[in-house]
Amino acid sequence: MAKARRTAVWMWRWRRNPLRRRSDMVEAYVVLTAWLLAVAGGLITGVVTADVAAQRYDRQRLDRYEVAAVLTGQAPSAASAQAVGDDEVWTAVRWRDPDGSVRTGRTKVAPFTAAGTPVPVWTDGRGHLVSRPPSRAEEASETASGGALAAMGVGGAVWLAARMVRERLNRRRLGEWDVAWADAATRWGGKTG
Structure with a gap:
């Protein structure tokens, strides 16, 4: 028996086709922006947080x-x-x-x-x-873990925001489907619902 192959069109939201809706394009841009913000924002936040922690430890070492x-x-x-x-x-x-x-x-x-x-x-x-004051090993461990937690926090916040936007887009699409089915019902004599 032959195995059925799934045919997926790569990057279908970015290609021009008659079934693509405006909300599909908006969702594609939301996902792309979320990925870019999560990666870039997470990296920048992690590096800045680690640098601030390292400066704080340097001040402690000089003051104690x-x-x-x-x-x-x-x-x-x-x-x-x-x-x-x-x-x-x-x-x-x-x-x-x-x-x-x-x-x-x-x-x-x-x-x-x-x-x-x-x-x-x-x-x-x-x-x-x-x-x-903490030793160099303790300082490195705390600095790295603080930077990683900050990066994950930013990534998680961006993911959550993107998820909320996508849920709203899904609700809007379902509303558009309701309107389209109601329009089809009136054209077909009320036999669809």
Whole structure:
């Protein structure tokens, strides 16, 4: 038994033919524009987002300084409410700013760490304790994932907008078919509906 072949005309919406409606051309342009906007807009948005994130990490790296601090008391045995996998406890520390002023704060250290033990802490330009800046690997991972998410978001928004336009075109086509069938019914004596 011979297998039936499907005959599809490539780019049929772009070719001139008597069955092509105006809405078919509009839909073809909507799809083409959506593809171009999704690809180009997604790429541009992803690159810009990754660049902004990289600049933010560069500013953090320039603004944060590692300072040697000293524990002011012995670290407790265990935290009352710990995150899973977090074995460190909050303890008071003291350090000197580059201008010589003494500052105090709290940082995480291993349990039972003795008072007077030097520990590294990170401060910003105003002398406040801040988190350690991310490593180059963490920075690259976060920058890449942020750019990819932004690109997918733009692509998804464009796809959704194009889908809504195509649904509206389909409803309009169905309305045109209703009018055409009603016109045919009146010409054929009302025997079509």
